[in-house]
Amino acid sequence: MTALLITVDTELSAALHLQGVALEENVRRSIWAEARGQAVGIGWQMQLLDRHGLKGVFFLDPLPALIHGVDFLKPIVGEIVRRGHEVQLHIHTEWLAWVKDSPVDGRQGRNIGDFTLADQILLLGLAKHLLEEAGAPPITAFRAGNFGANDDTLRALAAIDILWDSSVNPAYLGRECGIVADREQIAAVPTHGVIELPVSGIIDRPGGFRPAQICAMSAAEMRAGLNHAAREGHDAFVVVTHSFEMLSRDRQRLNGAVMARFEALCRTAGRMPQVRGAGFHDLSPAIADAPARGLTRVPASRLRTGLRVAQQVLATWHYERRLVPA
Numbered sequence: 001m002t003a004l005l006i007t008v009d010t011e012l013s014a015a016l017h018l019q020g021v022a023l024e025e026n027v028r029r030s031i032w033a034e035a036r037g038q039a040v041g042i043g044w045q046m047q048l049l050d051r052h053g054l055k056g057v058f059f060l061d062p063l064p065a066l067i068h069g070v071d072f073l074k075p076i077v078g079e080i081v082r083r084g085h086e087v088q089l090h091i092h093t094e095w096l097a098w099v100k101d102s103p104v105d106g107r108q109g110r111n112i113g114d115f116t117l118a119d120q121i122l123l124l125g126l127a128k129h130l131l132e133e134a135g136a137p138p139i140t141a142f143r144a145g146n147f148g149a150n151d152d153t154l155r156a157l158a159a160i161d162i163l164w165d166s167s168v169n170p171a172y173l174g175r176e177c178g179i180v181a182d183r184e185q186i187a188a189v190p191t192h193g194v195i196e197l198p199v200s201g202i203i204d205r206p207g208g209f210r211p212a213q214i215c216a217m218s219a220a221e222m223r224a225g226l227n228h229a230a231r232e233g234h235d236a237f238v239v240v241t242h243s244f245e246m247l248s249r250d251r252q253r254l255n256g257a258v259m260a261r262f263e264a265l266c267r268t269a270g271r272m273p274q275v276r277g278a279g280f281h282d283l284s285p286a287i288a289d290a291p292a293r294g295l296t297r298v299p300a301s302r303l304r305t306g307l308r309v310a311q312q313v314l315a316t317w318h319y320e321r322r323l324v325p326a
């Protein structure tokens with residue numbers, strides 16, 4: 001049985017905050033993803049997950065609570081928990097730039113991995129506390145904003161009793177992600193006192209890697225990747241999306257192409273008998289004990305990649321009025 005973890009990085013937009021957009025409107029646009037009278041954020045995502053018997057893991061960034069107070073988190077946490085999905089921890093340290101009473105003496109960094117181990121323990125411990133204060137059940141998993149973690153982040157998580165990390169995305173290794181990891185690593189592995197469960201993906205060209213992110217992969221690529229993982233008996237397949245990913249880049253319009261991909265994934269996964277929707281609470285730490293069994297990613301298919309590129313160019317033109325995908 002392959003556990004499918006559909007993970008949703010759930011966060012306010014620092015860019016909107018910088019533009020002077022008020023908290024309530026930022027929540028509306030970034031978390032519930034409202035545009036043109038429709039909402040296609042985490043509420044819409046949970047509706048689809050529920051319809052197909054799947055589970056979402058909502059990695060929620062609580063750091064804006066240091067500016068706005070913890071109350072804005074409560075309805076978000078409440079709705080996720082009420083519907084039986086999972087709240088876990090995400091962090092975007094860029095919010096520290098606007099915090100008056102800095103928990104780390106004014107030190108700043110774009111990513112959690114930019115901080116010392118001591119500061120990371122403090123920041124992650126504080127963030128976990130904020131989520132739990134907002135009503136979240138005990139936090140057991142983490143993903144860094146921008147995948148910007150390093151090995152000290154893993155040590156810090158172990159120090160505050162968070163067991164799982166999912167900050168390794170092979171597409172970001174050696175860039176934002178400073179964790180020392182093997183980009184061929186597919187299964188969960190114990191490291192620095194936590195269990196690392198990397199973001200899943202496919203090989204889109206010889207030697208390449210494309211992460212299983214809704215906006216980065218066609219429905220056919222996602223289906224091929226998940227099918228392959230299930231056939232090979234992978235313990236887990238980790239998909240990434242965002243609370244605002246169903247909107248166009250300027251968050252003014254719905255992105256029907258990305259919405260259709262999310263729906264296609266839910267429909268496909270809901271029909272696969274060897275796949276079950278899961279959160280981190282459903283995973284056994286024992287999946288990291290088994291020695292590597294030579295798992296692979298679905299190999300490159302020129303047709304599949306070509307079709308996705310063509311779709312992407314069309315969608316970029318349609319939703320962003322730009323010809324070059326970014």
Ligand SMILES: [Zn+2]
Nearest residue numbers: 009011145146
């Ligand atoms: Zn994020």
